[in-house]
Amino acid sequence: MRIDILTLFPDMCTAVLKESIVGRACAQGLVTVQCHNIRDYTQDRHRRVDDAPYGGGRGMVMQAEPIYLCWKAVCEQTGTRPHTIYMSPQGRPFSQQLAVEFSHRENLLLLCGHYEGVDERLLEEIVDEEISIGDYVLTGGELPALVVADSIIRLCDGVLADSSCFEEESHFHGLLEYPQYTRPEEWMGRKVPDVLLSGHHANIEIWRRLKSIERTRIKRPDMMARFVPDPADAKRLKKAAKLFPDEHFEL
Ligand code: SAM
Numbered sequence: 001m002r003i004d005i006l007t008l009f010p011d012m013c014t015a016v017l018k019e020s021i022v023g024r025a026c027a028q029g030l031v032t033v034q035c036h037n038i039r040d041y042t043q044d045r046h047r048r049v050d051d052a053p054y055g056g057g058r059g060m061v062m063q064a065e066p067i068y069l070c071w072k073a074v075c076e077q078t079g080t081r082p083h084t085i086y087m088s089p090q091g092r093p094f095s096q097q098l099a100v101e102f103s104h105r106e107n108l109l110l111l112c113g114h115y116e117g118v119d120e121r122l123l124e125e126i127v128d129e130e131i132s133i134g135d136y137v138l139t140g141g142e143l144p145a146l147v148v149a150d151s152i153i154r155l156c157d158g159v160l161a162d163s164s165c166f167e168e169e170s171h172f173h174g175l176l177e178y179p180q181y182t183r184p185e186e187w188m189g190r191k192v193p194d195v196l197l198s199g200h201h202a203n204i205e206i207w208r209r210l211k212s213i214e215r216t217r218i219k220r221p222d223m224m225a226r227f228v229p230d231p232a233d234a235k236r237l238k239k240a241a242k243l244f245p246d247e248h249f250e251l
Pocket of ligand 1: 001086087088090111112113114116117118131132133134136137138139140141142144147190
């Protein structure tokens with residue numbers, strides 16, 4: 001998969017993308033991420049890429065032409081028209097489901113706005129959809145683009161050890177993940193739950209599933225209300241909950 005990021009601050013993006021799991025995935029060629037400086041495509045002799053808004057008002061608006069030329073250069077480089085996403089607080093809320101959907105695409109282009117945003121005509125001309133990372137306003141689209149890129153890259157083949165790494169995580173199946181523990185067995189008088197030390201893999205699997213449901217109900221009742229359990233699984237869990245009488249699992 002290839003992700004192209006169009007930005008006025010490419011260093012901000014490359015600094016993050018070269019680190020950790022995402023950095024390794026890029027270095028190993030599992031994904032390609034290219035950051036493009038929109039300013040390199042301005043034809044203004046002062047390298048300006050923004051101007052005052054028509055109709056007056058505060059702030060500056062990013063001009064259409066430099067972004068369009070940058071986008072066209074990416075289309076030529078990749079030999080395709082990438083699915084083009086404008087990072088915007090007005091967009092569709094981002095989610096794990098969208099990350100999965102985007103991870104199946106060969107090419108994705110993320111456009112980062114700045115200042116008051118981007119000339120509307122450019123959005124009409126090249127953008128396929130607008131995506132928001134939440135109902136708040138940031139100074140630019142770089143952090144949102146990095147959030148989106150990171151969540152997609154970790155889903156790509158070979159980036160994590162195997163798909164169970166993300167399939168068991170929060171949000172993948174509409175629930176939050178179970179609690180995690182590591183050494184030592186006791187810390188500040190708090191013990192790791194016995195079942196996790198038992199080596200009984202079937203009981204561990206059931207306990208984690210029950211915990212996952214319990215904490216989703218407590219932390220995210222909105223998610224729980226949307227969760228539709230498989231009837232056979234629900235029956236199995238109800239029976240299995242009796243294995244852990246001290247936990248008082250509600251099902
Ligand atoms: N004037 C715009 C409005 O009220 O809708 C906000 C512009 S914002 C200051 C500058 C840029 O940051 C946007 O063009 C967008 O690319 C990015 N941005 C800000 N908040 C965002 C969010 N919640 N999700 C995605 N992108 C965001």
